[in-house]
Amino acid sequence: MSLDYIRETYKVPAVLNGRVRYSGDAFQREGTIVGARNAHLEVQLDGDDFAGNYHPTWKMEYLPAQPAPCKGNCQTWIGNRSTGHIQCADCGRPKP
Numbered sequence: 001m002s003l004d005y006i007r008e009t010y011k012v013p014a015v016l017n018g019r020v021r022y023s024g025d026a027f028q029r030e031g032t033i034v035g036a037r038n039a040h041l042e043v044q045l046d047g048d049d050f051a052g053n054y055h056p057t058w059k060m061e062y063l064p065a066q067p068a069p070c071k072g073n074c075q076t077w078i079g080n081r082s083t084g085h086i087q088c089a090d091c092g093r094p095k096p
């Protein structure tokens with residue numbers, strides 16, 4: 001079983017290192033997909049130092065991919081005229 005199998009079977013955008021929000025606990029938690037086991041996702045929730053086994057569709061929400069960081073080489077700065085806040089157009093990092 002693999003993430004390929006899970007994507008096909010459950011029609012979900014499960015990818016390695018993809019971000020998810022899990023709402024099966026008392027409060028919502030976010031985590032990272034670190035693998036697949038027995039048609040279930042292995043997800044390491046933020047703050048945990050272990051991965052848990054989760055059903056791909058039960059209380060699981062798939063978050064959009066984060067923009068790739070510019071690694072300190074931000075090129076295009078965009079500003080919000082009303083707040084004066086300036087940030088990178090690509091990765092969203094505030095202008096230092």
Ligand SMILES: [Zn+2]
Pocket residue numbers: 069070071073074075088089090091092093
């Ligand atoms: Zn940037």
